[in-house]
Amino acid sequence: MIWSPEIECADRQKLHELQSKRLREMVRRLYENVPAYRKKLQEKGIEPGDIKSVDQLKDLPFTTKADLRDNYPFGLFTLSQTDVVRIHASSGTTGKPTVVGYTQRDLDIWTEVVARSLTMAGINKDDTIQVAYGYGPFTGGLGLHYGAEKTGATVIPISTGNTRKQLQFMTDFNATVIACTPSYAAHLGESILKEGISPKDIKLRIGVFGAEPWTNEMRSQIENLLNIKAYDIYGLSEIIGPGVSMECECQDGNHIFEDHFIPEIIDPETLEVLPYGELGELVFTTVTKEAMPLLRYRTRDLTRLFVDKCDCGRTLVRMGKCLGRSDDMLIIRGVNVFPSQVESVLLEMEEASPHYQLIINREDNLDTMEIRVEINERFWSDSIRELEGIRRRIDHNIKSLLGIGAAIKLVEPHSIERSEGKARRVVDNRRM
Amino acid sequence: MIIKQLSVFLEDRSGRLTDLTQILAEHEINITALSLAETADYGIVRMVVGKPGCAEEFLREAGFSVRLTDVVCVNMPDRPGALHEVLKILADNNINVDYMYAFSNKDVALGVIRAADIDQVIEVLQKNEMQLLRQSDIYQL
Structure with missing residues (x-):
């Protein structure tokens, strides 16, 4: 019809x-x-x-x-x-x-x-x-x-x-x-x-x-x-x-x-x-x-x-x-995500660094997103409690902006690979 | 009486701790005490070493995220109750211990203590006649 x-x-x-x-x-x-x-x-x-x-x-x-x-x-x-x-x-x-x-x-x-x-x-x-x-x-x-x-x-x-x-x-x-x-x-x-x-x-x-x-x-x-x-x-x-x-x-x-x-x-x-x-x-x-x-x-x-x-x-x-x-828009579980959104969250937090990488996978047909964030050389503390506090705040701010959750992983400064000085922002392992 | 502890942020990937110990070995820096605190994703290595300033520089050059943190090293008799006496003094003075680690060898037991106000820790422990190590003592251990 x-x-x-x-x-x-x-x-x-x-x-x-x-x-x-x-x-x-x-x-x-x-x-x-x-x-x-x-x-x-x-x-x-x-x-x-x-x-x-x-x-x-x-x-x-x-x-x-x-x-x-x-x-x-x-x-x-x-x-x-x-x-x-x-x-x-x-x-x-x-x-x-x-x-x-x-x-x-x-x-x-x-x-x-x-x-x-x-x-x-x-x-x-x-x-x-x-x-x-x-x-x-x-x-x-x-x-x-x-x-x-x-x-x-x-x-x-x-x-x-x-x-x-x-x-x-x-x-x-x-x-x-x-x-x-x-x-x-x-x-x-x-x-x-x-x-x-x-x-x-x-x-x-x-x-x-x-x-x-x-x-x-x-x-x-x-x-x-x-x-x-x-x-x-x-x-x-x-x-x-x-x-x-x-x-x-x-x-x-x-x-x-x-x-x-x-x-x-x-x-x-x-x-x-x-x-x-x-x-x-x-x-x-x-x-x-x-x-x-x-x-x-x-x-x-x-x-x-x-x-x-x-x-x-x-x-x-x-x-x-x-x-x-x-x-560079990504679609994660049907939600539109721009890497620049993640960057804007990190730039607003002085305890975080704006160096990040999104890693997208698909497990059991559902998209997962991990966000690796380099710790800020100037602000990190050697207390796990404080580091976890930073991680949770990033997690919360990302979730409230994007509307979907991501696994936040703190990584060492300069550990995110950079080519010609520019970091590779997205690793999408899904096969589309 | 402040001891400069070396704190290093390590990602959770295999070989990263070995990278660190290799740098220290190459520069003949002795580790007196070490503790590793870990989460699912990363770890913090805390070390009392000889020449902490040099060690920090070497590690930073090698790309490690490293900083010096003020701690107190208490020298205790190696007998039951010795650590309790130290911690009771701190508790009685409302001092919250952020973290600590300890080891004993023959007659000596060493406790490394980190708190927000490290000067206050030194003050109350000295007042109670606890024996604190100086940075220069670390070489002799």
């Missing part, structure tokens, strides 16, 4: 016209209501009336995470807080989170694209969806939640963690769909084996997985462990949250909901737009967003776009798997 066939299977010329109309309106709204964007547009010599077609997208200025940080918290909102009905936040590159606001219409659109996504995976009102994404400022839980309700399915809003309870709800409430990060899905699958739960007590048939990159090998593993068909959902809070794009039954890339999010692929060095099929950085323009529309937002995800018609009947552009990042 297709939730909105008039859009998802639209004639591409009609879609082009719709995008052009929406882009014109968006540029005008930004120019009139957001000083930061007016400045960006003026610097390029662009007046709102100059933009007539989506073909002119390539002439418009980019938006980066740094722009969001510089305008923290509400500088990029087009309207006052009165009209904003919800705020979500995700990791920023330093201490400040990345903030996004939604009007009621934004939330309605988000609900619509998630409903389209779930329908694309074959989910309908007879299904029971266990939403094991985090509920809170993270967009995963609430985003999936309202879209799932919209489809008429039964929703179990269990959020993350507590594997035993997850399995109990899954079996007792006859969940047919699980939505979570792929690594947690694999962990759940292995836990079913360990707990000795009979496969006939598990009614799952579909998995909707996202918030972190995963391989086809992981897909097969999860599908075998849980006896389901696994689908990829893609999104990022800056654009809307989950539901920016979704895999259909052909599983040949994710269809992007282009009536709301216009994609481009650029060369991250030259910033030139690349043709369909070429690998580059994915950029989105959110033409219908009211509260915080973004022009050409650089996602830093590296992938390709395909425009040929899909066997599922949808005409929407597809994006391939994300093959990496054009920045």
Whole structure:
């Protein structure tokens, strides 16, 4: 089934016209209501009336995470807080989170694209969806939640963690769909084996997985462990949250909901737009967003776009798997982590040193992060109690900023390998 | 009466302690007393050595995280109750011992004590006629 066939299977010329109309309106709204964007547009010599077609997208200025940080918290909102009905936040590159606001219409659109996504995976009102994404400022839980309700399915809003309870709800409430990060899905699958739960007590048939990159090998593993068909959902809070794009039954890339999010692929060095099929950085323009529309937002995800018609009947552009990042962001247990966040915590503590290394591993399908911190030559004490105090304070500050825990390990000064004077900040041992 | 103890931060990896003893051996620095305090991830080696200032320099040059910490070395008769007498004096004077280690050899027992206010430790122990070692005594041990 297709939730909105008039859009998802639209004639591409009609879609082009719709995008052009929406882009014109968006540029005008930004120019009139957001000083930061007016400045960006003026610097390029662009007046709102100059933009007539989506073909002119390539002439418009980019938006980066740094722009969001510089305008923290509400500088990029087009309207006052009165009209904003919800705020979500995700990791920023330093201490400040990345903030996004939604009007009621934004939330309605988000609900619509998630409903389209779930329908694309074959989910309908007879299904029971266990939403094991985090509920809170993270967009995963609430985003999936309202879209799932919209489809008429039964929703179990269990959020993350507590594997035993997850399995109990899954079996007792006859969940047919699980939505979570792929690594947690694999962990759940292995836990079913360990707990000795009979496969006939598990009614799952579909998995909707996202918030972190995963391989086809992981897909097969999860599908075998849980006896389901696994689908990829893609999104990022800056654009809307989950539901920016979704895999259909052909599983040949994710269809992007282009009536709301216009994609481009650029060369991250030259910033030139690349043709369909070429690998580059994915950029989105959110033409219908009211509260915080973004022009050409650089996602830093590296992938390709395909425009040929899909066997599922949808005409929407597809994006391939994300093959990496054009920045140093890590995704740990579905949470975005920037090494610079760790650095900002350490720089604020005079008893710590800003020399650190993140070591990422995957054990039993769950990501673990160890942070090695060189002790500060000037501040260390030969008392274990004081050293442990320093370690605990680092632990606490890291956890409260990142939202996930890490094992803090104090190491000797100059012990973290440096090449050409620059330390290697991240050792990621996961195979993606 | 203050003894300069050598404190070295060591990562928990094999061979690191050997690296340290090798430097001391090469420079003919004698270790009078040593204790190793460890956690899951790292350890602190505390040593009373001859020529602590030189030892600190050699170790620092070799890339160790090292510092000198003021401690007191008490010379006690090697008999039951001797350590108790020392610690009771400190307790009676509300002095909290951060850490200590001790060894005995023939007639001599040596206790190395670290506390926040090391001068106060010296003062109360001397007042109670405890025998404290001087830095120069370390050579003769």
